[in-house]
Structure formats: structure tokens, C-alpha cells
Amino acid sequence: MYIQRLSFEAKSVKISESEVVNENLEINEKYDKGYSRVVTENGSYKVALIKDIFSQTNY
Secondary structure (H helix, E strand, O other): OOOOOOHHHOOOOOOOHHHHHHHHHHHHHHHHOOOOOOOOOOOOOOHHHHHHHHHHOOO
8 A cells, every 4th residue: 555645744754664663563562462463543634734634635
């Protein structure tokens, strides 16, 4: 699946490959132990911005 970044998501963060590997190992260890994870995101956007976001998307 390809996820396109929209103009308001332009900020990029650089992390090393070893940081990604370590984080993935920690997550996998928690799942192996029976932990679960719920990820949520809240946002507050003006209606005009939401319109612009969807107009940028190629459906």
C-alpha cells in the first residue's frame, strides 16, 4: 500500500536503521508476551482544510 504525504505533513524525521530495528524488536517482544497496543490519533482541523486535504487526494 502506498501512502502519499500531503503538503501539511511535509515535516520529515530522520532516525537510524538500528533505532527502527530496536523499536521493532521491543514491539515484537511485547506481542509475544501477550501485550496489545491501540494507536489513536486526534486532530482538530477547520472544514476548509479538510476540503483541501481531500481535493489533493487522487481517488
